[in-house]
Amino acid sequence: MDGSPSDPGQAPGSVSELLDRLDGLGATLPKRLGQCADYLRHNIHLVAVSTVADLSAGAGVQPSAFMRFCQALGFSGFSEMQALFRAEYRELRPDYAERLSQLRERGEEGPEWLAASFAEAGHKSLVSLMNGLDGAKLDEACRLLAAAGTIHLVGLRRAFAIVSTMGYMLDKMQVPTVIHRTSGQIESDHAIRPGDALFAVSFTPFSQETLQLAARTAERDIPVVALSDTADCPLREAAKVLLIAREVDVGAFRVPTAAMTLATSLAVAVGGMRKDRLTIRSNGSKME
Amino acid sequence: MDGSPSDPGQAPGSVSELLDRLDGLGATLPKRLGQCADYLRHNIHLVAVSTVADLSAGAGVQPSAFMRFCQALGFSGFSEMQALFRAEYRELRPDYAERLSQLRERGEEGPEWLAASFAEAGHKSLVSLMNGLDGAKLDEACRLLAAAGTIHLVGLRRAFAIVSTMGYMLDKMQVPTVIHRTSGQIESDHAIRPGDALFAVSFTPFSQETLQLAARTAERDIPVVALSDTADCPLREAAKVLLIAREVDVGAFRVPTAAMTLATSLAVAVGGMRKDRLTIRSNGSKME
DNA sequence: CCGTTGATGGAATAGATATTCCAAATCGGG
DNA sequence: CCCGATTTGGAATATCTATTCCATCAACGG
Structure with a gap:
């Protein structure tokens, strides 16, 4: 045969x-x-x-x-x-595309129509995330965060969901992490010590608090990794690495799908590298 | 011709x-x-x-x-x-599919490979969200929240990112909203008054705090809308409507893509209905 | 009830597209 | 440098797919 x-x-x-x-x-x-x-x-x-x-x-x-x-x-x-x-x-194909076309029959703007639209936007955001992703920059971001003592996270408003998720995941992987809420006090700064790193997330319009914390931290020669939705964002000055995740919007609204995906990947990768580091340090006896 | x-x-x-x-x-x-x-x-x-x-x-x-x-x-x-x-x-087609296949060449588990995997998982989550979505339930959830005086949000751990985003969006649309952090105190309960509604988010493993707040609120005959990743979740008792968004995972990890998309749709829909209500009440003079 | 108009099914045809074949070119080893 | 094995290009062919055509059928108005 x-x-x-x-x-x-x-x-x-x-x-x-x-x-x-x-x-x-x-x-x-x-x-x-x-x-x-x-x-x-x-x-x-x-x-x-x-x-x-x-x-x-x-x-x-x-x-x-x-x-x-x-x-x-x-x-x-x-x-x-x-x-x-x-x-x-x-x-694998989106049944949701069909759904969208069915929904156009009976009036738009209902919650189901919105869900379908946001789902479609999510697909597009993910595609464009992967198309524009710079592997080298991502590696570098990963390296910086994995090398840090404590990872500090800052992000307000829309960006808070991102740092909240990262904080939760890093914590689950036993990576020392602090989420900063700049509730007026400047005391945040003292918690960020040499050997640590800051991960700052900010989307347009940028919050001053985040930008300033990032700037002050960079001045102290503590590495800053940033995530934004545009390349010309004020964070690029302070950041050693600036990652971009742009979302496709529906009307004036957007779901932080791409940013969430990127941030999660980063967290998991950092967690993985940390584990390796731990394993090596403790001479291979500590697993999982 | x-x-x-x-x-x-x-x-x-x-x-x-x-x-x-x-x-x-x-x-x-x-x-x-x-x-x-x-x-x-x-x-x-x-x-x-x-x-x-x-x-x-x-x-x-x-x-x-x-x-x-x-x-x-x-x-x-x-x-x-x-x-x-x-x-x-x-x-529209995922360049990321190509990317995944290219990445299999040079070892896996790097951050870029993770990002591609999470992106693919995101696509699948969105598809399954739309396949399993119950339009009637979504409408009902929307109606309940739009009718409420103040919308109360609760969700801890992984779920916090969801309520954080919803809170931000509702606030931007000028819908009265409170995010509850059950930091020990039970005083949250008093803030939830008759005429309000509670939106509770909880994924496996469920946090007791969220479940209990939802249960106590339901007992007081205040409508509860719930979002979870499984239909047999303890919230189904307390909730008038239980929405489901299940995520496709990568290893032990998942990005809350579907839940985020659903929650955002809900928030925007509710915001839209609220605006209508406002417009009618103020006799059509307040527009934007 | 009949004649006209439009719709339908199925077979015939035209056009692509996949697949094979073989002569010419290339490569590798002695 | 030559011989055999492999690979290659391009044309020939077989297969499959779209498209058209026409006889039949149903609907409708007079």
């Missing part, structure tokens, strides 16, 4: 299985098939809605080469591979 | 334009084309990845009927219509 020796004979049953196999094949593929593999890895989302001609052109190869590539992956041909992507697409 | 009188001659330039036109055509369509319209409204997401045969079968009509339907919408044929959906799909 399976003539060629490297062919597993079985086609992948899901997209992630396919990606596994792609990784498995590694660099053993001939030049043109390698181009196909690269192109596929970077443009998975196109498979469901494109033709072999489109894809092969994108990869810079002949259709026949792309065909051979599909077969090298274990499929009978392109159609079988595409079926996989289409099936996955059908399942 | 355009022979038929009812044909606008111009094809829609986007999916939402298409839906507009669908609504415009309303019930003027003959039976079979009406079936197509219905099916399309409920299955928009299938168009990009299906054939005329699939869709017409789904709608229960002949391919030729579906063809006529596409033309009635102003397209030259099905292909032109499908192109629209495919284009929209290509644009």
